[in-house]
Amino acid sequence: MKDATRATHAGRRPHDNHGVVNPPVYHASTILSPTLAALRDLAAMEDADATTYGVHGTPGTFAFEEAVAAMEGGFRTRLASTGLLACAAPLLCYLSAGDHLLMVDTCYGPTRRFCRKMLRRMGIETTFYDPLVGGAIRDLIRPETRVVFTESPGSLTFEVQDIPAIAAEAKRRGCTVMLDNTWASPLYFKPFEHGVDVSIQAVTKYIGGHSDLVMGAVTTTEAAYPQLREGWKQMGLNGAPDDAYLAMRGLRTLAVRMPRHWENGLALAEWLAGRAEVAEVLHPALPGDRGHELWRRDFLGAAALFGFVLRPEFSSEERLAALLDGLELFGMGASWGGFESLMKPVEVPHSAVPWPRPGRPRGQLMRVHAGLEDPGDLIADLAAGFARMGRV
Numbered sequence: 001m002k003d004a005t006r007a008t009h010a011g012r013r014p015h016d017n018h019g020v021v022n023p024p025v026y027h028a029s030t031i032l033s034p035t036l037a038a039l040r041d042l043a044a045m046e047d048a049d050a051t052t053y054g055v056h057g058t059p060g061t062f063a064f065e066e067a068v069a070a071m072e073g074g075f076r077t078r079l080a081s082t083g084l085l086a087c088a089a090p091l092l093c094y095l096s097a098g099d100h101l102l103m104v105d106t107c108y109g110p111t112r113r114f115c116r117k118m119l120r121r122m123g124i125e126t127t128f129y130d131p132l133v134g135g136a137i138r139d140l141i142r143p144e145t146r147v148v149f150t151e152s153p154g155s156l157t158f159e160v161q162d163i164p165a166i167a168a169e170a171k172r173r174g175c176t177v178m179l180d181n182t183w184a185s186p187l188y189f190k191p192f193e194h195g196v197d198v199s200i201q202a203v204t205k206y207i208g209g210h211s212d213l214v215m216g217a218v219t220t221t222e223a224a225y226p227q228l229r230e231g232w233k234q235m236g237l238n239g240a241p242d243d244a245y246l247a248m249r250g251l252r253t254l255a256v257r258m259p260r261h262w263e264n265g266l267a268l269a270e271w272l273a274g275r276a277e278v279a280e281v282l283h284p285a286l287p288g289d290r291g292h293e294l295w296r297r298d299f300l301g302a303a304a305l306f307g308f309v310l311r312p313e314f315s316s317e318e319r320l321a322a323l324l325d326g327l328e329l330f331g332m333g334a335s336w337g338g339f340e341s342l343m344k345p346v347e348v349p350h351s352a353v354p355w356p357r358p359g360r361p362r363g364q365l366m367r368v369h370a371g372l373e374d375p376g377d378l379i380a381d382l383a384a385g386f387a388r389m390g391r392v
């Protein structure tokens, strides 16, 4: 079965539900048992395998978990209320006091904060590593290293990681390999074919796709699942029923939306690369990008989230405001992955690798998300913005 087919059919059993196409939404806390024997049977069930209590899931959230697992190509998926929790909670499931974590320096900012504050307080030490480390990660693995966390391409600066090389070294040393796979979505990077044990999706972004929900999903291999299941049970983690329903709606059209996001993102990146105001475009699908060869080797497509660096003379607050304030089709705000285009300036919080790297341009870094609009209209909006900028 191809992904487009899977996206429309996974997690659906209409004939178990009066022929209704979509799985129903259950709003539930208490799950009643008709007899004492049934109560005892329910108590013996694993929370993730049956509807035992609303906290641990209902048929609607289980259906969405099943669909995400199928799309990611993993064994099981568990939901969390946000993408950030889907990054943070697995670290709690697989790490203990005294353990060491290798976290990519280009991780999502709040993931970094969680390592620096919460994990440190719990006696877990984090080393942030260069996303371009590749197989040399072996030199950073200590006897007490338990998890190697990856995110590819990296948040804000879009370095593509050599996941197979990193995973091979990590596995050799008995470490669990985690990946924040949100950029690629389950369509464009197949984590479990590249050695990943635990794959994270901020469902908020492309799976949701409509800027109207927040949710996270964590998918694992069969071997890694018991530890995740146990942690989820202990912490009572779950996704809300209505949001799981909305997210399932998003998933059904993922395979139609993503190619358009890819195409629009690349069209904007190519146009920006030709502008005199732009020093550098950071987009792995752009030929000549540092990560292009790895992207071609390992990815099946590209997201619409990318960066560009303005030349220093175009990076003043006045010029930025001239560019951004009058844009009609690009919004400014947190998150991405919806149907609408976004653009904003961003600051890089790296600690292990300098930004910019030696010899690279020093101007203002911008983050763009290309929505599903007509690419010509988006480019015209940007062109008008650059013209305003030029008049300042």
Ligand SMILES: Cc1ncc(COP(=O)(O)O)c(C=O)c1O
Residues within 6 Å of the ligand: 082, 083, 084, 085, 087, 108, 155, 180, 182, 183, 202, 203, 204, 205, 214, 215, 216, 335, 336
């Ligand atoms: C790469 C990445 N991972 C995780 C998250 C967290 O998702 P959420 O906003 O749902 O907490 C984000 C949010 O921007 C993200 O960009």
